[in-house]
Amino acid sequence: MSIVDPRNGAPLTAPQQSTPSPQEAAPGDEQLIIDVDRNNIQQVLEVSMQVPVLLDCWAPWCQPCKTLMPLLEKLTREYRGSFLLAKLNIEENQEIAAQLGVRSVPDVKLISQGGLVDHFQGALPEKEIREWLSRYFPAPEDAPASPEEQAAEALAQGDAATARTLYEQLVQQHPEHYPYQVELARALVAEGRSEEALALLDNLPPEERDAAPARGVRASVEFRKEAPSDDELAALAGRDDSEANFKRALRQVADGDYEAGLEGLLGVMRKDRGYGDDAARLTLLRVFDALGADHPLTVTYRRKLFTLLY
Structure with a gap:
């Protein structure tokens, strides 16, 4: 069988002096x-x-x-x-x-x-x-986004249905790659299908079920139950009291806008440390647990919380 150089179609029989692009x-x-x-x-x-x-x-x-x-x-x-x-x-x-x-x-x-x-x-x-x-070859300049990247982008843009469809395909192709199942659960939560998401997480192996990514999805379900609805959020417009600011921060966390939510919770603590029996601080700790100890936002805001307290 004759083998040719895939770069230019020339027969490969002996070392070449130059290598075409x-x-x-x-x-x-x-x-x-x-x-x-x-x-x-x-x-x-x-x-x-x-x-x-x-x-x-x-x-x-x-x-x-x-x-x-x-x-x-x-x-x-x-x-x-x-x-x-x-x-x-x-x-x-x-x-x-x-x-x-x-x-x-x-x-x-x-x-x-x-x-x-x-x-x-x-x-x-x-x-x-x-x-x-990528360790050995430069990536093609016109490389298309991978299905995983497409799914993550769709979820970031608020297109939960597209993200869910893409993650379902990835789970079917890679049933033992559990991060895809966690991300599918995240997309289901964004679609308002929290019970399906929790059932999916419950079927993960214990080490995956109890890890930070899965805990984060579970926390988002809990925060969504506690957070104000769109109508309730609209009713808070213009208010700058502790209750309104806490609920807005809770909604931001529930929507996955963790940085804004964490900043809002810290703001409540700065103005009203005792609001809701220390609700802002306790919620911050729950978000830290959901994100995981090594998450950059956890590291940053844990330090900010320590500075505020001491």
Whole structure:
């Protein structure tokens, strides 16, 4: 089998003196993606002396492999020749798989200059694969936003329905990547479907269910129950007393505008330390717990709270 340089279509047989830019050509799949077996594995290793090779070790019975392979193919096309994608069916090439040290699939190995540079196992989410690739290759300038980025942007823009749909797709593709389930719950809360969100969180493994991200979603449900409605918020317009300011801050926290809410709660404490039996301080502590001890807002506002108290 003849292998060509995915960057320019030239046959790869010997080291080249110069390397054309990956952006000089838009190679087809036949140049970017190949199948590997015992007949061409040695040539693939030789090719890696000139162009890095991403070796995807898979098996027909492996369901995560079926999720990962289309993603790798998409990224390979997107990177337009920065690397070659070589696919190895370990069932048909068990000797090669053993020589490569493949113990479970999917197993993706980055090979350059004939040697192993790095590898990852499992069907990682697209964002994590992009981060892994970014260690070795510059990101394409026209790279589209990943589904995860699209979902987060939709949620930030208040389009909870779109975010929920995207997270549902990500959960289906990566059922064991629990952060997607937490974000799906967050989108459900934003849609007003809090009970569904809580049920989803209840089904997470204990270590995920009790971690800060999931606690934050639960807290947002609690804050939404306590926060004023749109009509109640409108009735507070123009008021600058402790009750109005506390309720506005509570609504901001419930809506996920944590920084504004934390600032508002501190403002209530500065003007009326004892309001509501210390309600502002106690709510601040609840927000800290929801965000997690290492969250930048927790660190910043815990320090502000300490300064205010002492």
